[in-house]
Amino acid sequence: MQRKTMKTVMQGALLLSVASLIAKILSAVYRVPFQNMVGNTGFYVYQQIYPIYGIGMTFALSGLPMFISKLVAENETAEAKLTLVSRIFMILAGFSLILFLGLQAFSLPIASAMGDPGLAPIIRSVSWMFLFSPFLAISRGYFQGEYDMRPTALSQLVEQAVRVAVILFVAYWAMRHQWNVYRMGAWAMSSAPIAAIFATLVMLFYVRHHQVKVFRLAYQPAAQSYGHLAKRLLIEGGTISLFASMMVLLQLVDSFTVMRGLMIQGLPPLLAKSIKGVYDRGQPLVQLGLVVATSFSSSLLPSLTESLNHGSRQQFARQANTVIRMSVTIATAAAIGLIALMPEVNVLLFGNQQGNGMLSVYVLSIIFATLIMIDNSILQSLNQFVVTIAGLVIGLLVKISFNQWAVVRFGAIGASWITVFALLCMAGFLMQQLRKERLMAFKQGFLLKLILISIIMLLAVRVVMPLGSLLTATWSPRMTALVNSGLGVLVGVLVFMLLALKLKLLTLREWLLLPQADRWLRWLKK
Structure with a gap:
């Protein structure tokens, strides 16, 4: 060769x-x-x-x-x-x-x-x-x-x-x-x-x-x-x-349980099929969110292997923690942003507001699925293959065990909650394994700051979005949703970034890893 x-x-x-x-x-x-x-x-x-x-x-x-x-x-x-x-x-x-x-x-x-x-x-x-x-x-x-x-x-x-x-x-x-x-x-x-x-x-x-x-x-x-x-x-x-194929496996469980659960609940087949179709709208939303959240992080992962190969355990730990924090930050911003925009995004993409609640719950999957993917890559670089498959089995068992019961009890939104809970269990298990490897990504109030910033961003977007409707009163619902969504994205990004900088969510070194970071950081600080 x-x-x-x-x-x-x-x-x-x-x-x-x-x-x-x-x-x-x-x-x-x-x-x-x-x-x-x-x-x-x-x-x-x-x-x-x-x-x-x-x-x-x-x-x-x-x-x-x-x-x-x-x-x-x-x-x-x-x-x-x-x-x-x-x-x-x-x-x-x-x-x-x-x-x-x-x-x-x-x-x-x-x-x-x-x-x-x-x-x-x-x-x-x-x-x-x-x-x-x-x-x-x-x-x-x-x-x-x-x-x-x-x-x-x-x-x-x-x-x-x-x-x-x-x-x-x-x-x-x-x-x-x-x-x-x-x-x-x-x-x-x-x-x-x-x-x-x-x-x-x-x-x-x-x-x-x-x-x-x-x-x-x-x-x-x-x-x-x-x-x-x-x-x-x-x-x-x-x-x-x-x-x-983690997310696809969870969707496979949905294929066998959501429709049946809705019919057990007493819904006629045609209505159950329609509701399942609305529930499935969440999958492309999560898929897009995961692309945004993981594309940056995956570019940093090869450096982890390089650090291990050079025997620099301290550098490996620092880089791994950076990847986790930045991934979770971007994923959380994407997920909470989608929740804030959900009524408008639903109209813009699918023509109506059916299923806003269950879709809002479902997109929370972006946060935990991103964390799982990054944790899995880090653990595999440490040759911890058995641990990662154990985490996947835990998540699947939770989904299989509770999904149909949750649909019968709460409707299709129950499947959304069980998906999020299964991913949370999986992410928690993998994070626990990383702690055993002395990797502590979430410290110094990181999660509390992230939750606070996300809540404020969500409220700011929800307050500002209706202003767009005043300018587009005679427009079609989809055009109005487009304007409102654009306004919401602009406000959401600005609020999230300003608060993240103010509360020092990430270090300056971590911010500078983002594309063109030095330029827009100077502009935001002004």
Whole structure:
């Protein structure tokens, strides 16, 4: 293998991060026009099955390729690497085929368990994507292990762009031709295998261009047996993939419990589906919030590993604490800001104010999910894999145990509270493990200051927003919501920043890590 410079590695990591960021934004934003076209019930139909796609996508795009790249990097010769990925392909192909056949055969029982047998064709539609996952995972993992991030980045962008285009076209076509929501859902979910075909073509181009014979050496002797590789894929690769799909796993629990809980409560099926569709509006909001909150933090995480490699435990602790504090600050500002803006954001994006309460509760997930992601990265840099998976299991058990009961007892808002509580339990467990590593991010009144600043910001935004309505009395509700939201964002950012500086929420060194910080800090201090 050619010698790879640190500059090449960093450029590749930056390229993959940018591609991932664009893909995440695309994945969150398309749901707004989609919901506008298909309505609450149509959105419910799509979102019920989306977690199956989301989990499969995480395995094929980020979780398994990341682990496979690690295995590839462990081998020195080209022959050993190709033999390795060939064997991994055989293992993944067998697993994916079983998964595909299982979803095809048991689509009706799965749909019935979700409380809606009509979802069965949509489950069968999405199952086809799993046939493409093995090749996508091993080809992406191989090139990442060779420090070439371009194939993964390009295939990721192509995949998301094609999927979003197909979904929006299907929604438009279904609206024009008055399809029922289940037919629309089946065709919309077919975007997953169609996009996977395009991503596969991109990866095939790179495989042929670089003459990577990934299937030729499957039966040659290898350092690791099929059994050993399968075990590592299950334990190590599975851990990475499951944590990457944390929010999707919680949504999967919702798919099996919210609709059923609403019907047990006594609601007619059509109304229950509509309410679940309104509840699902929270997912793109949280997804966008997480993109904003984690994009900055992820850029700081590589420096943690570098500090550990140089044996500087004190520097590692300082950097880890900085990442945690800044991540939680940004995530809290985003979550509380969304709560303050919720009536207007709901009208602006979805056309009405249905579900303001449960959506306001749901977006609190941004704070704890961000904290969990950062804690997980720090603990994994310390090789604490068992601890992180234990935290994930705790959160899932809380969600599974209480979700349907909370929906029956309190309605859909109960599912929002249980999601937040499950994430809180997970975050608390991981923070406790970090304390054992002598990492104390929240001290000197940090949390009290953050809560106080957030409350004042929320009140300020709520007081100021109605002023926009005076200027837009004759405008449409959405245009009025746009003006009010813009005014609220401006006031919220200014109030939060001024109070954070006044109360010294973060140190000057931490503030200066933000882009163009020296310029706007001087302006704010004036």
